[in-house]
Amino acid sequence: MIVRGLILFIVLGWLPGLYAQPAADASVAAETAAPASPEEVLQTLLEAINKIEAERVQLKRQVKRTSDPAAAQQIEAQLEALDRDLQEMKNLFEETATGGLSLSALVHKPKEASFNWQRELEEIARPIFDELKQLTERPRLMERLKSERAVYEDRLQIARSAIAELEDAIAQTEAASVKKALNVLFEQWQDQRESAERRLQRIHAQLQRLSAPSNEPGKELAAKLQEFASGRGLNIVLAISGFMLIYLLLAGLERLFGRLNSRRHEPGTRRMARVAILLFRTLAIILSMFTAILVLYVRDDWLLLGLLILLTIGLVWGLQKSLPRYIKEIRILLNMGSVREGERIVYQGIPWKIVSLNFYTLLHNPLLHGGGLLRLPIDRLIDMQSRPYAPDEPWFPSQEGDIVILDGDVFGKVLLQTPETVQMQIMGAITTFSVESYLAKNPRNLSRDGFAVPITFGVDYQHQNVILSEIVPTLRAYLQEQLVQQPFHPHLKTLLVEFNEAAVSSLNLLVVAIFTGAGAEDYWSIRRFLQRTAVSACNQYGWIIPFEQVTVHLPPAQPLLPSARHVG
Known part of the structure; x- marks a missing residue:
């Protein structure tokens, strides 16, 4: 404790005299005492060091002689305190002799501060906020001056009211001592009023200067634009140009690499090429961004540099949240996902062949108009699944020029079919369907593999004995004889006439005419011909065509009424 008091006395008393610095916390005696010479200070410090070392030696001897653990522990604590005091005295002696320098600064390395991302982010964002403060300095200064003006106007009003009250009190006071005290107080309030008036004058002058319009606003605007063009505007142009130059250069190298590799068709080679292209594009973006940052760093534009770094951090943070989805896209891009190149995929109800997988995947359907090509972003394929296909699998229910029947009764010719719409000629008019509605109508294609026209024809039960023979x-x-005379006879493949069933009121025959697809336009003509020819045969050979019979049973109480009635 004595040593610590000595150190405090030297620091607060003698050292201020040595360095000619005022000591606010020293005692009155220390302030009035004459400053010590450097030699006296060093002598005093050296004596204190010797005393501490002697005390340490004595305490070490006591530790060796004592047998009480508690007493030994207490002495050890005193030794640790003396060691700290001794080191402090030695450092103080060294700094006094060298003028504030110390060998410890050369021997000990400075302790590195722990990394704090919030502090680092603040350091990056500080230039941005400093620039924003400069941009808004004028309006903020005006608001501060207006607020200060209101405060001093209030003070001036209070001072004037107090002075008026004091003038009345002085005029009415007779006692000299009271009047003297009132005069002193009166002078103090006058000083406050004058101070408020002077401050208000300065505030009014500053507000008038800030609010005064420029005499030449056009020249001022031109100067500001010129300053922006030669400063921050130029930095923006250089940064964007550097980014685009590096990116386009690396993109050109990527295209050259892709063309050289497109001649190879081995699956392993193509997969490695995709990996190389993906890495190349990632490297292109990183190098381009680094170039933009380097340009702003060389130009010393810390505002734009901070904004670019914060933008990059935001993009990286956003990529972190959507990383699983990007991993799926990368797997598809590398032909390792659920969608693979050269396979068949169904998109919006239409089957497609995957021609090439890329950031924009190319799909192909050979039966659609315009080459049947569709360019699709790779993110649309994440939740899809492709499969290998057989060579004879159909790619669309129809082709342009085919005759189809929709919903069993809409007969028409396909004029145009694209990935979005299908146009048909129905009863002489052009009708447009969306692909979804067209497929939902279950189109029956008469032109592709041929078609059959079936009809059912019945004769009366009185011909039961000769119906089959x-x-x-x-x-x-x-x-067959009548078909020869028809224009669609060349397209006939097969004619079937068979007994079909014994119905309630007729013996039904089944007539089926099978034609090739070339006769599809005569579908309804063929159906009408078969019906017409069957009736003509009945007329020629005397076959009775029955009509539907309905039997009505009446109660026995009315015998005069007929028991059955034939209704045709």
């Missing part, structure tokens, strides 16, 4: 072969021969 005479009517079926006779009707077949009659139909």
